[in-house]
Amino acid sequence: MGSQSDWETMRHAVSVLEALDIAHEVRIVSAHRTPDRLAEYARTAAARGLSVIIAGAGGAAHLPGMCAAWTILPVLGVPVESHALKGMDSLLSIVQMPGGVPVGTLAIGKAGATNAGLMAASILALNDPALSERLSAWRQAQTDAVADSPSR
Numbered sequence: 001m002g003s004q005s006d007w008e009t010m011r012h013a014v015s016v017l018e019a020l021d022i023a024h025e026v027r028i029v030s031a032h033r034t035p036d037r038l039a040e041y042a043r044t045a046a047a048r049g050l051s052v053i054i055a056g057a058g059g060a061a062h063l064p065g066m067c068a069a070w071t072i073l074p075v076l077g078v079p080v081e082s083h084a085l086k087g088m089d090s091l092l093s094i095v096q097m098p099g100g101v102p103v104g105t106l107a108i109g110k111a112g113a114t115n116a117g118l119m120a121a122s123i124l125a126l127n128d129p130a131l132s133e134r135l136s137a138w139r140q141a142q143t144d145a146v147a148d149s150p151s152r
């Protein structure tokens, strides 16, 4: 994530990874304030054994795109809701990548962070049958938790 202030959103991605028992790391890497840290992180990610990068940032959210510029790993971008423009700035900064450098962009805020975790799980599950089973069970539990009618 681009800042400590993104944690309140990005913790929802981490919750999913924890629930599915997926090994992960959590870092603050700012495209603007720590550009060298970003280059080092993204350039070495694959060699360090990472498989998917979830990058969440807000405002002029260049983190996911610059991450994708430095690696061929799948990069999932989460637009963090900003105070000024409610995350529309984040969304548009992340989603409209030039052809050739993809960022899989999720929804603004908590839903996007949650789904980034689930999307990462889906990617990893392609080559991990045990994870595939855990992910199916997670989805089934979600289905089972939906009531037939609202409580009043």
Ligand code: RP5
Residues within 6 Å of the ligand: 001, 002, 003, 004, 005, 006, 030, 031, 032, 056, 057, 058, 059, 060, 061, 080
């Ligand atoms: C972005 O600027 C971060 O991703 C964050 O969403 C936003 C604001 O950062 P802070 O000023 O709260 O550190 O780089």
